[in-house]
Amino acid sequence: MSDTAAQVANHAEHNPGLQHHFHEMGQQEDSVKIGMWAFLVTELLLFGGLFVGYGVMNSRFPEAFASAHHHLDRTMGALNTIVLLVSSFTMVMAVAAARASKTKHLVRYLAATLVLAGVFLVVKYFEYAHKFHDGLLPGKFYSYTGPHEPFEQVFFGFYFLMTGVHGIHIVLGMIMLTWLLMRARRGEFSSTYNTPVDIGGLYWHLVDIIWIYLFPLMYLIS
Secondary structure (H helix, E strand, O other), rough: OOOHHHHHHHHHHOOOOOOOOOOOOHHHHHHHHHHHHHHHHHHHHHHHHHHHHHHHHHHHHHHHHHHHHHHHOOOHHHHHHHHHHHHHHHHHHHEEEEEHHOOOHHHHHHHHHHHHHHHHHHHHHHHHHHHHHHOOOOOHOOOOOOOOOOOOHHHHHHHHHHHHHHHHHHHHHHHHHHHHHHHHHHHEEOEOOOOHHHHHHHHHHHHHHHHHHHHHEEEEOO
């Protein structure tokens, strides 16, 4: 048997989840995780820049920022924090179920995480609707007529930018969760191949962690 034929035969014996350009599952998993961590670092750089910009402007207009944050609904913010914390738990359980080849549990936990992500967006919709109704908008769109400090629109510029970008990440996470759920229902994940679920969990935890920082920064400043 030629070397090429031997390689083909050897590859055929491997896990069906193994891509053709990798020699073994361990190599594939390590490569995917390195790529995912590199992506997560770029995400941290993105939000890190926004946090720095927020801090700089907060130091310039402390009265305006302190006044503006009172327009935010702490109850809704806290509710969304709880929702995302629970979704992190369900995602952890999904990863554990995939590693244990418990397909039914995996499907349930992925579905629960997806539902919780939807709940987060629904709550955020009601928050945004209130801001639009009152004219609490960024820049030239600010039209709030009640008592307020000058430059409050700067705060709402950061509020909509940072929570909006985070919301986009939630939507992308829901697309990812839907994809994982469809594959899980087909029984594609097991103890021998669960890398997509593991990688999806890393992304989802990052989204949750970012909100953990956004909540006190936006809702609890004094």
